[in-house]
Amino acid sequence: MHDILFRALVGFRQNYWFWPTTMTLAAVILGFLLPWLDDRIGTDWIRSVPFLRATQVDGARAILTTLAGATLGVAGVAFSVTIVAVSFASSNYGPRLIGNFMGDKTNQVVLGVFVATFVYCMTVLSTVHARLELAQSTQEAFVPQISVLFAFALTLAAVGALIGYIHHIPESINIMNVTAHLGDKLRRSVASMLDDEDRRQREEEGPADVEPWTAAPPGRDATILRAETAGFLQQVDLDRLASLARERGVQITIHHAPGAFVVQGEIVLSAQPPRDGDDALLRRLRDCATLGSNRTDVQDLLFLSDQLVEVLGRALSPGINDPNTAMLCLNWLAAGLTAFARREPARPARRDDPVLYRRVTFEEMLDRSFDQMRQYVASDRTVTLHALDVLRGLAASACRPAMAEACIRQMRRLAASAAERLDETVAKDEIAEALAAALRDAADRAR
Template sequence: MHNFIFRWITKLRQNYWFWPSVMTVCAVLLGFVLPYLDARVGSDWIREAGFVRTIEVDGARAILTTLATATLGVAGVAFSVTIVAVSFASSNYGPRLIGNFMADRKNQVILGIFVATFVYCITVLTTVHASTETPGTTLDAFVPHLSLYFALLLTLAAVGALIAYIHHIPESINIMNLTAEIGAKLQSSVIRMLDEEDSRMRDTPDAHHMDVEAWFEEPQADDAHVVRAEVTGFVQKFDLENLAALALKNGIQIVLHRSPGDFVVMGETVLSTRPARSGAGAIDRQMRDCFTQGDNRTDAQDILFLSDQLVEVLGRALSPGINDPRTAMLCLDWLRAGLVAFAARPPSQPAKSDDPVLYRRVAFEDMLNRSFAEMRQCVATNRTVTLQAMDVLTDIAQASFQEPMARACVQQICQLAGSAMELLDESVAREEIATELKRALQAVAAGGAHCRDPIADHAAPD
């Protein structure tokens, strides 16, 4: 059940049709309920209210038809603009960022207003009828005035939504807003992850362990029961609370051999239990329900997915076809925000050998080395971005809580400087890199004695 619920919640977040569909169903219901209330209330209130004029059948039909046609046309234009924006973002920022646009709640609600207004007008239009006489039956003319005025209110809402949509679309593809959204999410995810790890250390029951990494230990055939993937796809989430409860209840230890974000082929090992028991297969289905696989990576527990997105935008910005170093520098700034939040806190405690669930916690060095190792070759070809990256690494090192964190930053500074010295052709640029390297190492050393040892291990490139 957990697997099913999480998979559908993830799909609903990234599906463009969910909120428009919900609003359309509500519009259909209102299209029948309001005319029913009109019929019960009658039209006497119109004569008592002097500022409201009675609308005839032909006029009501003309109003509803015009409103429905106009809103449907605007909905088509809005959909086309959305496709253009998604196409632009995919080609310039990377296809992995399409999910950010598809999950944009504002776009979904605005499109839902247009479609719901159209459907409501059509539904109310079916209730408008002129007086007719059939053998034995006389049907009086019916114009649902309350429903008509509500249709006008919906149209005004659609006009406001159109104005908001015209303002929102350029904002959503603005690279500054896009990187700010990803960077802020990365920073908040890091802080939440570390807070939840602190809660776990205090034995609070509501810790959710977002920092999940694989436990790099192969299961032994003679003492482990292996749980293999039934489908092919990305691991998206582990339900660690239920896994721990299963382990304690059955007297076993569960080992996670994969982490969120890993691509697993059907038949590969995901979990294992030890020691192996004759009844271990009985809880096999329960353990399978404690992890979710899907076609896409998500940021639910895969915190490195957010840093990977910033690195992808940075790499595309520095590609020859785009050549936008300012965007690359913007990505570095927001990556620094997440890494500083990580470096300024004590690292996660390693798993104990007797823990019910064994998995490795994501470390600061994991995010730092993964991000800068992937971007190094791109950054080192640009003098300006290289200097910015070295400055960012210096700031992170100075904010580091422990010596290994600062040492990892110094190592990345020296590797980046070495790559830049090899790839940059201009002698002046190489001299600037060497000067910045010396300054960065001195700045890190001045921040505390714990940074002096790693500095001594690295020499500036010739």
Template sequence: MRTLFIESALALRQSYWFWPSVLTALALVAGFTLPIVDVRLGTGWMDAVGFLRPMQVDGARGILTTLASAVLGVAGVSFSITMVAVTFASGNYGPRLIGNFMRDRTNQVVLGIFLATFVYCIAVLSTIHAESGVDDDIIAAFVPQISILVAMMLTLASVGALIVYIHHVPESINIMNLVAKIGAELEAAVVATALAQAKRDEDAAEPDIAPWHTHSAAIGDSAASIASGRTGYIQWVDLDTLTAKAREAKGQVVLVRTPGDFVVEGETIMTARPASHFDEACREALGRAVTFGTNRTELQDVLFLSDELVEVLERALSPGVNDPNTAMLCLDWLRAGLSAFARQGETADVSPLSAVLYTRVSFETMLARSLSQMRQYIAADRNVTVHAIAMLADLADDVHGAKRLQAIDHEAETLAMSAQERLDESAARQDVETALANYRARRERRLAGITAPTTP
């Protein structure tokens, strides 16, 4: 049930129709409910308001028809602008960034306000009727005065939403804002991942699976394989459920696939050992603890966000774009995420006696994965190479631990060597050599405990 809820939440989060549908449904309910209030109150309350006069049938119909037509037209134009922005972002920044625009709450709410106003006006319009007679019965004219005032207020809200929308669309496709948003999400995801790992380590301080390790009859027992029930990307793994089931069976679950991996139906995603401790029902429950989807998400896949920055950088340095400033911007925000990793301390491996064994993303993993994908693009540009080496020097100042510093040293040396091979101008190669020398000097000063300002 929890996995189904997570899967539904992910689908709603990436859908563009959820908030417009909710606001439209509310407007429909209000459009048929407020006229009932008008029937109860009548028009006597308007006598106390000097500037209000009861509206007649023709005037009310004209106003509501005009408002509905105008708002629907603006909604169509706004939707077209959104599609243009999405197409532009997909072509220039990468197709994987479409999800950022689809999840944009401002666009969804603005479109929802337009559609809700249109539906409300149509609903109220259907309740207005002139005086008529059927046989000897006379049906009095009815104009819902309060409902019409609410329609006017909704129209004013639509005008405000249009102003917000016009301001928001260019802001959302501004590459500086887009990269900054991804970088901020990367920082937040790194911190959340570290806190979740710390909590799990605290909860697993006293492992509950020691019995099967020491039980002589279970030591040689084989492991049971749990296969994927779907084809797609692993989006979320319910570690709490896996832990509970493993402890209940006095066994251990080993994840051989992690969030972000693509699996095919029938492929092994985890094993449970010893096999004799896990019956068929338990194995099915373990399989249901994994959520699949058609794309990667940042929910448990922190590398997805760093990969997005890599994709933007690669496109920025492609021959058709050639935008080194955007590439340097991506490097700065990547450093923000890596620095957040560094501030969380060393990433501890899962204890071998834990109920669930899985691979954790470390600082070294994110650094090596990002730089290895970027290197061939960065090394071909003198400015970006020099900036990347300076970025690594800044990162080294924030990092503690010999293993992490060695990883940064390796990336700086490898990038400089690659640039020496790819750059044609001798002056550019000399600049890279100077940047590497500055990097080494900063590292030596840090080892000596000396803090000095960086060279612009």
């Protein structure tokens, strides 16, 4: 059940049709409810409003038909513009950023307003009828005045949504906004992970290093949860695993961090020593881990940093050659890494903890990001100097010598790569001077 709920939540976040479908269903309900209310109230109230006139049958039909056709046409245009924006973002920024555009609630709500207006007008139109002479009775003409006025209100809302949509689309593909969104999400995710880690810490101790921890192979008699299909480990419920471990008197080991790709049959979780009712324990372990075909940003911090690196790599490709965008990506990557560097880590995992797992460290995120981008950054003199300045600032913010040492290591690697790739002697001298100045500042933090 937990796995199904998580998949549904991730799907709703990136499903372009969720809000339009919800608003369309609401429009259908209103399309039947308001005419029923009109029938109950009657039309006498409209005479007391001086600026309103009762609409006749032909007029109501013409109004509703016109509004329905116009809003449906604009909805098609809005959908087409969104697809163009998604295609542009995919080709220029990277295909892994499509989910950010598809999950944009503004686009979903705007399309929902247009589709809901069309459906509402068509539903109300079905209730409008002229005077009918039947065999044994006469059915009086019916025009739902309140419903027609509400159709006008929905149309005005659609016009306002169109104006906002025209403004929003250029803003959503503005590279400054794209990188700012990714960088701010990375910073908040780092802070959230560290806050959760502090909350889960069971003992009040002084700051301690979070050392990389590798899970040992489980024993033969351990309860083992294996991947039923290949995919990415999207989410692990650490709180439920800790409660389960204490309840059953076992120690649970998480063999992969969120974001790791596992093949079918590979070990995901294990619990030992064994207890009676291993099948029940296995079912509960399965509810605490979610595998899927895509990486998500729920617990996978490296997915967010990888997106910034991907945008940077495309910006420095020969076909685009946009160093300003690359420097923007470095700035927002530094925002997330600085939030990481300034926080004192919690105590490391111990062999007697109820749940053993390894989370992402500052050094791992730094090395992964700069190792992937080095070949692109080193080919541009301006971006290389900016990257050295970013590493210099990260070293100054480091709360532990190991973090500053990681920054120094990346400075040296970047400068060496730039010396090999750049042909201009002046540029090489500038980078050498910047490296020397950065190393002098970072050396004090590494001691």
